[in-house]
Amino acid sequence: MKNLLRLLVLTLLSGLMFSCAPKVITNVLKSYPALPDNEEVTIYERENDDPVPASAETIGNIAVVDNGASVGGSYEKVIDLAAAETRRNGGNGLLITDHLRPSFWGSSIHQIAGLMLRVDTTDTDFVSSRETYVSIREENERKRINIPAHTLMINTGYGNLSGDTKNFSGAEKVMTDKLHRGITWDARYYYHHKGLPYGFGVVVSQFYSSPFEELVYNNVKNNVRLDYAGVSLSWRSAFSPKWIGSLYFGIGYLGIMQKYSDAGNLSNYGTMTGSTVGSHLGVGFEYRISGRIGIGVDLSAISGYLTSVNYNNLTLDPSAPKISSENRLNASRMNATAGVRYYLK
Structure with a gap:
């Protein structure tokens, strides 16, 4: 033992x-x-x-x-x-x-x-x-293939608001669905010290609802514009000397302006405006055409909810639910964009 x-x-x-x-x-x-x-x-x-x-x-x-x-x-x-x-x-x-x-x-x-x-x-x-x-x-x-130290990106493409339209029907639903679709553009700048994968930058983005189409319901023309500006952290990796993949996220200012115009007299209009803190998250790929120029595609999401808005020159329907902490206004959107890249260094 x-x-x-x-x-x-x-x-x-x-x-x-x-x-x-x-x-x-x-x-x-x-x-x-x-x-x-x-x-x-x-x-x-x-x-x-x-x-x-x-x-x-x-x-x-x-x-x-x-x-x-x-x-x-x-x-x-x-x-x-x-x-x-x-x-x-x-x-x-x-x-x-x-x-x-x-x-x-x-x-x-x-x-x-x-x-x-x-x-x-x-x-x-x-x-x-x-x-x-x-x-x-x-x-x-x-x-290691270094990332450009300074990169300026300019993109444009399709945007889609995330608001729910299931409670609408008929012509109102058709109009609202169109109001949720539109074009978007953004400009971004990123700095990567010594070409390292991790960097930071700024993002500016705007969305316009169907700018080339009349969105009229009950003789009222509708337009929606969303603004976003924020700071961003990024991770970028070069798969080859020509191809670069990116992930980025951050927070910033998110604003909304919906314009209601008299279809018979566009100079007679009112607005609903509001702002909040939003966030963004995206992924992208780019191809370097030369040492200075590239092209790329991105899929991104900008998220935010408003608990209060301001009405200007508008008569509100008393039966309409008010925007509040219990009835938040969803100002989120998805973006699919393409554009150019300019490498400053």
Whole structure:
């Protein structure tokens, strides 16, 4: 029984030690016989620009990283782990190209990446490690396609209000449905520092209900205009040097103006106006025609509800429900647009 208990304890302890050890990842490019455990592995650090023998041969990549529950990952410890793995792959040199130190928001251990080398210890010709070898971070920077730092977008297209018309019928429903459809345009500017994916900007947008059609009901001509202006956060990613995808969202000012005109005398009119805080959300794709010009398409939503409005030069129907917190006016809309992109940098 004691032997069984001892075996269980040893198994548990060894499992804990293994699970808490940093993880060693290798990518062997050329195989050599393993070296003895007492064989010295020379450590070179790129951040110190340690000189490396010019004849050094890269036999593989190596990284020592946090496995999610690693402890005891001092710099000396992770170097020892990397050196032992280098010996097992026939290398006697280790160049540290990347070193991620412990941080409050990151890992509690040191993490490294580099190259396993096979070096001639008698070589007297050396090269600069900083100038000769590229770090993983630099390699990723070279591969990344930068987003334009400054982008101006101008779009136009179709807009549709989200108001419910199921309580209307006949000519009133036909007119209201048409009132909910129209054209929209927007202008947007985004700034992405150093071409990074995350950026911010401003959005200005307007909607006009069926501007090329007479919307008349009971001898009253109707027009609706919606205004929106807000700040925006964006995420943009280049799928290739020519194609860019975007996600954006934000908040801003949302205003509405509905104009009621006498169909026989358009100079005689009244308005309903109101404003609130709205939000916007959208997705888009664009194609870069040149370094400065592109074209794109967007699908976006602008949302907001009004709990009060102002009436000017209008006689209200006493039986009509008033706009209030219990009877909000839906000023939301969907937009499908296309337009041009101008890349300022």
